[in-house]
Amino acid sequence: MQALQVLSLTLLSVLAVSTQSTRSGKCPEPPVQQNFDPARYMGRWHEIMKIPAPFQLGECCQATYTLSDGIVLVRNHELLANGTISFIDGTAKIVDASEPAKLEVSFFEDAPPGPYWVLATDYDEYTLIYSCSDFAGLFYVEYSWIMSRTRTLPKETVSELLDILKSQGVNTDVFTETDQRPGLCSGMP
Numbered sequence: 001m002q003a004l005q006v007l008s009l010t011l012l013s014v015l016a017v018s019t020q021s022t023r024s025g026k027c028p029e030p031p032v033q034q035n036f037d038p039a040r041y042m043g044r045w046h047e048i049m050k051i052p053a054p055f056q057l058g059e060c061c062q063a064t065y066t067l068s069d070g071i072v073l074v075r076n077h078e079l080l081a082n083g084t085i086s087f088i089d090g091t092a093k094i095v096d097a098s099e100p101a102k103l104e105v106s107f108f109e110d111a112p113p114g115p116y117w118v119l120a121t122d123y124d125e126y127t128l129i130y131s132c133s134d135f136a137g138l139f140y141v142e143y144s145w146i147m148s149r150t151r152t153l154p155k156e157t158v159s160e161l162l163d164i165l166k167s168q169g170v171n172t173d174v175f176t177e178t179d180q181r182p183g184l185c186s187g188m189p
Contacts, residue, residue: 021051021174027132027140030168033118036101038094040123042067045147047178048158053143058086060185061178063147065092074105077188085188092116120164126153128161130170144170151180 047061058078066073072092080086090107094100104113114131121127125148132142146153146161162172179185 021053021142021171022139023142023171024139026137027134027142028169030117030119030130030165030170032099032101033121034101036099036118036121037123038072038100039067041065041118041121041127042072043149045127045149046151046180047145048148048153048180049146049162049175049177051143051145051174052176057081059179060188062188070094072103072105074107079185079188120161125149126157126161128164130165142170144175146175151182151185 042065044062044064047063050056050061056076056078058080060077060079062077064075064077066075070093074090074092075087076090077085077087088107090105092103092105095102095104101118103116103118105116106113114133117130119128119130127145127147129145129147130142131144132140134140144165146158162175165172
């Protein structure tokens, strides 16, 4: 059992080092969206910017959320460099009813769920998502996404959302833009 834990920690360490979002210490706990309404949040969101993630390498990224019996069904699509549209299905659930903007999302049956925190949304135009996993208090890996109901988002809105993250100590210099050009993304569902 101990050997498995050491192997797991080693693999997670390698994964963490391969990302641009690894930091020492424990995960920050930024405030989440107050009075979050999951039903209004459902539907399609297009990724505008993100902290790069080794599990998400494509362009034209989008997520579709559907509420079903208290569980959020998640389908993420992306366009890979070879022109293939890839997708993955998952589920998300609210961890604590008193903070419905804090969800846990799972994409693989045998893997632990990951945090999915909605820091800010107006439901109609933008959402700001934050995820952080702590490894024994030694280091943490964080991801964040700025998403929009459309394939574009005004620069002022993006700037305001990045400022929210900066105020919580998140390094926004590592964010990259997601290509959402209509010609490139026209084949997306």
